[in-house]
Amino acid sequence: MSARMTHRVRSSLQPCEHPYLSGAWTPVFEEWLDDDCPVTGEIPRDLDGVYLRNTENPVQQPLGRYHPFDGDGMLCGLRLHNGCAAFRNRFVRTRGFVNEQDVGRALWSGIAEMPPLSDRPGWGAHGALKDASSTDVCVFGGRAYTSFYQCGELYGCDPVSLEPSGAVGWGGAFPRAGISAHALPDPQTEELLWFSYSREAPFMHCGATSLGGEVTHQREVPLPGPRLPHAMMFTPRWYVLNDFPLFWDAELLQRKLFAARLHDLPSRFALVPRASAPHGGRADDIRWFEASPTYVLHYVQAREEGDEVILDGYRQRCPSPPPLAGAPREHARMMAFLDLHSLQPQLWRWRFNLRTGQTREGALDDAVCEFGCVHVAHPQQAARYVYSMLGEPGWFLFNGLDKLDLRSGTRETLAFGPGVFGSEVRFVPRRAARSEDDGWLITLVTDVNRNLSEGRIYAAQNLRAGPLARIRLPLRIPSGTHACWADAAALQVPAPNARF
Numbered sequence: 001m002s003a004r005m006t007h008r009v010r011s012s013l014q015p016c017e018h019p020y021l022s023g024a025w026t027p028v029f030e031e032w033l034d035d036d037c038p039v040t041g042e043i044p045r046d047l048d049g050v051y052l053r054n055t056e057n058p059v060q061q062p063l064g065r066y067h068p069f070d071g072d073g074m075l076c077g078l079r080l081h082n083g084c085a086a087f088r089n090r091f092v093r094t095r096g097f098v099n100e101q102d103v104g105r106a107l108w109s110g111i112a113e114m115p116p117l118s119d120r121p122g123w124g125a126h127g128a129l130k131d132a133s134s135t136d137v138c139v140f141g142g143r144a145y146t147s148f149y150q151c152g153e154l155y156g157c158d159p160v161s162l163e164p165s166g167a168v169g170w171g172g173a174f175p176r177a178g179i180s181a182h183a184l185p186d187p188q189t190e191e192l193l194w195f196s197y198s199r200e201a202p203f204m205h206c207g208a209t210s211l212g213g214e215v216t217h218q219r220e221v222p223l224p225g226p227r228l229p230h231a232m233m234f235t236p237r238w239y240v241l242n243d244f245p246l247f248w249d250a251e252l253l254q255r256k257l258f259a260a261r262l263h264d265l266p267s268r269f270a271l272v273p274r275a276s277a278p279h280g281g282r283a284d285d286i287r288w289f290e291a292s293p294t295y296v297l298h299y300v301q302a303r304e305e306g307d308e309v310i311l312d313g314y315r316q317r318c319p320s321p322p323p324l325a326g327a328p329r330e331h332a333r334m335m336a337f338l339d340l341h342s343l344q345p346q347l348w349r350w351r352f353n354l355r356t357g358q359t360r361e362g363a364l365d366d367a368v369c370e371f372g373c374v375h376v377a378h379p380q381q382a383a384r385y386v387y388s389m390l391g392e393p394g395w396f397l398f399n400g401l402d403k404l405d406l407r408s409g410t411r412e413t414l415a416f417g418p419g420v421f422g423s424e425v426r427f428v429p430r431r432a433a434r435s436e437d438d439g440w441l442i443t444l445v446t447d448v449n450r451n452l453s454e455g456r457i458y459a460a461q462n463l464r465a466g467p468l469a470r471i472r473l474p475l476r477i478p479s480g481t482h483a484c485w486a487d488a489a490a491l492q493v494p495a496p497n498a499r500f
């Protein structure tokens with residue numbers, strides 16, 4: 001057995017019954033390395049790369065009330081190569097994390113505490129939070145980058161060793177407001193596309209950065225006021241951004257009370273030209289499209305077809321749900337906003353007609369699901385299959401996965417089993433794939449019954465067969481969310497120059 005603990009971080013967190021500090025969300029404080037994880041079954045030899053997951057794992061006793069989006073970022077990496085698996089976990093060394101390690105306690109309160117109790121100024125749109133870089137992870141130019149949903153710095157590390165390289169500077173051009181989670185690499189242009197939002201006009205920006213760390217394009221996206229966007233998409237010609245009616249109440253905001261309210265407004269989508277002037281472009285070349293009111297956390301694909309830009313994502317049927325029935329009163333509102341069955345996201349398609357300016361929209365499916373992915377050989381292709389996570393009722397936990405065939409409307413679902421929760425699955429194609437779904441789905445699961453965690457690999461064409469491989473991790477990690485897969489070729493890109 002080659003597992004060893006490499007480090008234990010300094011923690012002041014006391015065990016408690018908080019629903020997101022116990023059970024499947026019980027945090028850990030150790031960093032482990034296992035370069036030869038025990039495997040039950042067989043890891044396909046085609047799988048050569050790393051599955052990276054970022055998720056909140058708080059290490060300090062909260063200042064005030066805890067929300068699960070407040071926790072420190074912890075990366076978990078499952079390296080698959082030649083039929084073998086290696087695992088490593090490492091906390092993201094953000095400036096906030098390091099400062100709190102130095103003093104041994106929390107210095108920032110979280111989003112549930114209004115007005116904030118933070119001892120120091122914070123980062124991002126909220127302004128009083130720790131930038132935990134805990135939301136998302138992507139691999140670009142041979143490095144992994146973690147990001148924060150309220151906007152913050154972009155922290156780099158080696159995607160295999162997870163050795164940190166600090167926050168990017170982009171030659172002094174990194175946005176002052178930080179950038180949001182869900183920056184997206186565009187493999188066609190070798191750019192990282194990103195957006196940021198803030199409480200200062202014009203309230204949103206987007207841009208592109210090259211492999212060399214040069215900001216090649218950025219521009220303002222004027223909004224009527226502060227908004228709370230979460231994700232973006234892109235096509236060859238457009239950034240796809242949004243302005244949803246769920247945003248901070250303006251009057252309360254003046255008193256530093258950050259309360260998201262659903263306003264009586266339509267949804268709006270912005271198509272922002274990628275080819276406008278490098279540091280400008282006219283505000284009137286942004287194409288705005290109205291749609292029915294909602295909120296969307298995540299999208300799965302966008303493409304251009306004739307006069308239309310077509311966007312698929314998870315439209316919430318109930319973006320401002322009532323407090324969760326049966327939950328402890330002090331947590332009921334927070335728990336409803338984390339529960340997929342309260343928010344009721346469903347796969348939805350918006351069609352933005354560039355010639356008429358009209359939007360057509362409609363459901364692709366009725367199932368409650370989120371956190372999905374697709375695979376196409378070429379980015380302008382329409383994916384036939386969507387792989388989504390299924391939610392444990394009442395909880396921010398994924399209890400299974402769903403494969404939807406958009407062509408036939410049929411689906412295959414897989415339950416992880418009682419007390420077993422997975423992170424966002426990523427699809428990896430077989431090297432000589434003969435169809436779109438010829439490949440594997442990878443996730444990390446936490447089994448609260450057995451107090452252990454596993455990597456799991458499923459054949460995407462036969463979910464019912466169960467996992468092809470179960471990879472025992474050296475520690476039980478908390479349940480998790482966003483993840484990415486980087487193929488071996490993506491790990492071998494030379495590290496970008498010093499501007500990153």
Ligand SMILES: [Fe+2]
Binds near residue numbers: 182
């Ligand atoms: Fe997200």
